[in-house]
Amino acid sequence: MMKIIDVGADAVLEAINEFDTVWRDSTEYSGWEQNRNYLHAIIVNGRLYPPKMIISLATGMPTNTFYGGEPANSYLRARGFKVIQLRQKGKNDTGGDGPHVEQINDIESEGSNVFDPSGQEDARERSxxxxxxxxxxxxxxxxxxxxxxxxxxxxxxxxxxxxxxxxxxxxxxxxxxxxxxxxxxxxxxxxxxxxxxxxxxxxxxxxxxxxxxxxxxxxxxxxxxxxxxxxxxxxxxxxxxxxxxxxxxxxxxx
Known part of the structure; x- marks a missing residue:
């Protein structure tokens, strides 16, 4: 996973506007707040936004190249944005996945893509x-x-x-x-x-x-x-x- 590229609050606000105009009503993000995999949201003028997607739009980084969860939330808070908790993982599950659930989901999802030989250099670096x-x-x-x-x-x-x-x-x-x-x-x-x-x-x-x-x-x-x-x-x-x-x-x- 890569370090999130440093951009200012203005770039994040532009990403928020882009999400409203392009992504909010899309098949992928319509009703995203109800998806239990999303534990946190940015709140701006009473509207909710998915932190990882907003960072992706602001930085140009694909969402699978950086961690969500606290790393993403801290990044946004440092730029003056309020991040709220939508739900707490594990309330109804025995044990849950703890405070790192979003990072765990990110790591697990790395293995869900179709095999791509061009990605083996990254795999070798991890090894x-x-x-x-x-x-x-x-x-x-x-x-x-x-x-x-x-x-x-x-x-x-x-x-x-x-x-x-x-x-x-x-x-x-x-x-x-x-x-x-x-x-x-x-x-x-x-x-x-x-x-x-x-x-x-x-x-x-x-x-x-x-x-x-x-x-x-x-x-x-x-x-x-x-x-x-x-x-x-x-x-x-x-x-x-x-x-x-x-x-x-x-x-x-x-």
Whole structure:
């Protein structure tokens, strides 16, 4: 996925006008607000607009080349536009997909297109990026196993084969493979962590479990204390925990 091209508020307003004149009554976008895949909307003069489409029109970038969800919403807010929440994913679904649902939908939709050999350079770049990440992951995991004495930081599980190195904030290169940006987590907890359905209260250092998770196996973890490394210099970064906490709690506080 590409970084969204920087354009000003005027370009966004032009895109909004274009949406009204060309796209609002089209087959693709007529009644788009009722589509449950759209969780947010821009509101201008009482009318709603799909954030990703507006950015696409303003920048000329195809919608499948950049992430929706919070990256798109933050981009629009930074240019003075109000973004509102249309619905909350997961209210009626067990577990939901957490605050990253729109990004997940974007990623999943990448595989829905007809195979195109011309796109293999991008695929190779992604593969090479994953190789670089995996090389650092092994060392990162060993450090976390040592730091947390071989047990899950949230559940206390000591079964090493299912314990994984979890980044508190997302992997953005080798620098993020620092022990202060990591937690040793059981595989299922790691998935919930990455989806923003489990987090750590950075002030109390206690576990928070999203209300969309109703399974008692996970609900009983809510409020439990984080298992911390014995040495202070090995403890997770409070600032990193605070950043993940803000993301995980966003949909329940808006």
């Amino acid at each position: 090479l990026r994953s190789v670089v990440e995996r090389r650092g992951q092994s060392k990162f995991r060993k450090k976390l196993i040592q730091s947390f004495h071989g047990r899950c930081a949230i559940t206390g599980c000591e079964v090493l084969p299912i314990l994984e190195a979890a980044h508190i904030t997302p992997y953005l290169g080798p620098a993020t493979n620092d022990v202060s940006n990591g937690l040793l987590l059981r595989a299922d907890i790691h998935t919930l962590w990455d989806l923003g359905l489990i987090a750590i209260n950075p002030e109390k250092l206690t576990v928070w479990v999203s209300l969309t998770i109703t399974d008692p196996t996970y609900r009983q973890l809510d409020g439990e204390s984080l298992h911390m490394p014995p040495s202070a210099h090995l403890c997770p970064s409070i600032e990193a925990l605070r950043a993940q906490w803000a993301i995980a709690r966003r949909d329940e506080t808006e």
